[in-house]
Amino acid sequence: HFRVEDIHYSNHVKISSGIKTVFLYRTTLFTKSLEPCPPTNVSAEVLCESDEMKISWQEASGAESFLVTVSGSDGLVKIYSTNQTLLRASLPCGQDFNVTVRGQGSMCNGIPSSPTFFKTAPCIPRGLATDAECGFDVGSVSWQPTDGAETYIAVATGLDGHTHRCISNTASCTWSDLHCGEEYSVVVRAKSNNCTSLPSNSSIIHMGMILTNENKKFAQVKETLSDHCFFPDPCAPQNLSATVNCDMKVVSLSWDASSGAKMYTVYAEAGNKSVSLNTNMTTASFTGFTLSSNLSLYVFIPGPCKPIGVSASQDCLTSIAVVTWQPSNGSDVYTATMQTDTGVCQTAGLSCSLNNLTCGSLYTVHVVAMGDSCSSVPSWPLKFNSIPCPPQNVSTQVDCSSNNLTVSWEAIGDADHFLVSLAAENGESELCNTTNTVCFSSNATCGKTFTVQVTSVREHCRSVHSQTQSIQSAPCQPQGIMGSVDCVTNSAWISWLDAPGADSYTVSGVAVGRNDYRANCTTFTNMTCEMKDLACGVLYNFSVLAKNSECESQPSAPISLETGTSVRAVFSHFS
Template sequence: MAELDCDTNTMSVNWTQTTGSDEYMAWAISTDGHRASCNSTSNHCSIHGLRCGRIYEVAVTSSSIDCDVIAGSDYKVQSAPCKAENATAELNCSSNVMMVKWQEGSTAQNYTVRAASASGVNSTCDATGSGCSFLDLSCGQLYTFSVTGYTNVCVSDMSHVVETHTAPCPPISVSADLNCTTRKALIGWTKASAAVVTAYSALATSSAGHNASCSDMGTSCDLDQLVCGQRYSVVVQAIHAGCPGPASAPVTFSTEPCVPMNVSVEYNVSVARVMWSPAEGAASYSVRAVANSGSVVACTTNTTSCFLRGLLCSQVYNIAVTAMNQACGDVVSDISPLKTAPCPPTNIQTSLSCDQLAATVSWQQSGLAVGYVAYFDNQSGHYASCTGTDTETSCAVRGLACGSIYRVWVKALGEQYNSTDSSVVSLTSVPCPPHSIEASMDCQVRSTATASWQPGAGAVSYAAVLTSPSGHVTSCSTNATSCQLSALDCDEEYNVTVKALGEACNSTAHMAGHLITGRERWAFTVPQRSPSD
């Protein structure tokens, strides 16, 4: 049998002596070919010079046996384990995994790595090769690592001690606060209690792949160059001696919405529809229109259009769209100006030119008007209009139909939009002259005569006048279509005239021929003439 002294790596071999032998030799032969031996005349000896970490086959020969070659035996003994050499410790900073490595002396032994922290926390790791990983070491601690080889019988000397820090502990209570004015996010954190840290680094990543980072030696830093309309997830890592430790638990924050673009306005009278392209990150929108007079109109929506109602006429509105979300509510588009339609002209007044069947309409100017159009409509198919420039306050029309009541209104013209119609006023044109005038008399009956006619449209009343060459004049008035004239002279040739009297103007018609007094009845009919005073 053979026994190993672990301290000296010496093998003691014992055997049973054979008859006639007076000298023995004990052999230890390793699997890699190394041999060591000892001689004895008794039944035991000790073999020195064994190599560590080897498995030796043990054989004993005697002088009575002529044996030149010793090939080994089935009796095996493992030598003392080798000491681990050149031990190192390598840290994976982000995972806090420590890999301890050494130079392997033999494959025929196992190893134990011991880790001891300065705070008294110990851990071990077993390996059959030349390295072993610690997965759960405490963060932010100074550890010492030592490696010991062992077999099922012996333990080697401990390797030289390796001392190193584990990864710094991740910060806690991480927060993110966006400043809507500066568009920066303040990232704050609290140092871990066991932190051995030289700096901190914050990294923010958006769902669209945008990244931003900042670092500081304190407990906060500002993230800038953030992209609008994004939701970021931010983590903070503690750094010690160039080693960034595990990341903190992530926190999320949203940046301000992007600026609304492509703002357009559709306007009709007092209502404007404002439209825009969707702004990334916006939850809702506010549209605000401010007039040069100070008037404000607004609307809100979560779509991409909104109606502004109650806009005033003759105003220049500055329209802006504001995008809002939970983070910020002050992202404003470029200004879109809107000139509303001019206000309808006021103080509409009309006047007639009686002898020309013409009329003039006047008005009070409207702000932002570039011109005016006045309309005349007698509702019987006759229509007329006239125009004025932005500096004019009246215009005239000719060729009005006699005996008509015209509706008159004015519209102000704008650069892009026109006003609604002004209030409507009525204008009564010159009455049409009477026609088919007849006159008759009887000198024996009080020297009287009767004048009759067919009515003229638009006449309020009539006046019939008889004039003789000698200068004698007589007349009668009525609102009917005939009247009696008295005190006529006999043997005169009277001219017969009938006037149609209107609200503002009159028209006159003459009977063809004359009325001769003192004779039988004469009747004459005249065609219609142009109106005159």
């Protein structure tokens, strides 16, 4: 595309023939390109520990502004308009993107730059679940896989500030050097290239009791009987009593029955000799021990072990969460309980479905294993978020002069970000991805009606979309203005082409140099209008304005028409 900058006339030749004279000219046209050059040195800088990035480029000759197009691997496309050479944009975490920049001139757009590829910072890990095996100083944490993560860094921090660090390329980490009896706060960060995410919400590991001299032996006995798990009150037997029959060299032990207990494990130890037995009675006898030695006797109720490996997955469409866990020794039935009034799920399997979850809520679930005699202690609590709630009170506005659209809404509950869809009748669409509750769309196409829907996104789930709203951009500027004058009636007929988005038209006529001579005409259905009662012998400028319920268009390019002069007839009487 080129614009004529100058015209030089030279070497004219005069040719005369009869009453006609013709001048022939040779012309030289000086032109200038209207198309801006493509921007160069386009670069993208990811701002780690945030959802922002910076895109920059060098000035392009002929460009008055720039269009920046960002395309994501998940189909997201965002277009920005700016007159600067630096743009800050908020983009979803953990995605691959490419960006191109093209210059905008006064009449044409340039070709796009070569694409620049980048990856946003990894997403924050969520859904942490912790577990501990105190007898082995082992603690572990697991979490939901995170978009964009190549590795994870988990840090367990004790109450005194000492830390244990674990690096993993899977969604779990295990420490084997945690201190029994201590409490640890665990956070996880996702890492990709040179970018590390913000830390996750913290989760706690309780490492259980400290093995003092008084209880160390008790713990060692329980570890010896490691085929089962054993629990203190209310399951532990009470009021142990021992008697010795010296003649028979028999040691007898009795205790009170425990409510619901069907089986007891009795453990006896003296020196290097130890014996254990199971009984459904509340008495037990041992022989073969030297009576002069110190004899230690313990009674346990074997019960189910605490469920481990508890995890939750959610169906984003049905709001049903499925909780799963690993099997526990000694368990017959499991109960999964939510920390709300949603209800309790009981099953002999290894999963439970929890229904009718409220949107936008944080839930805590723990699982208990139940055996013949006792229930286990609860599993470590697992926290997860239900699906986000749809946004409410969506409102739309249009800036009539710039055709910029603004969509705002009210967030119900927490959301990671929001997706705003603006779709026109002809299939044009734009997607705005933002962490705010307002979205701006610049330079909307004139004469379009857009349907607007807003969706909340949290983790991997999207809400149902908001109630659909409609918004009209400003009508397009009327084109193809034509006119004619009726010299008898001094009326002017003005016509034009249909302007997309117009509900009505107003034609204005202003006399050149005579502002007091004005005429107006409005029509709702036609593309013609009659301007009546114009002044005689006056040059008028006529323009057409399109209107809809929201905006007025820019006035059309004016046309000029001159009305006729008045004619007075003089009659003479001849006799």
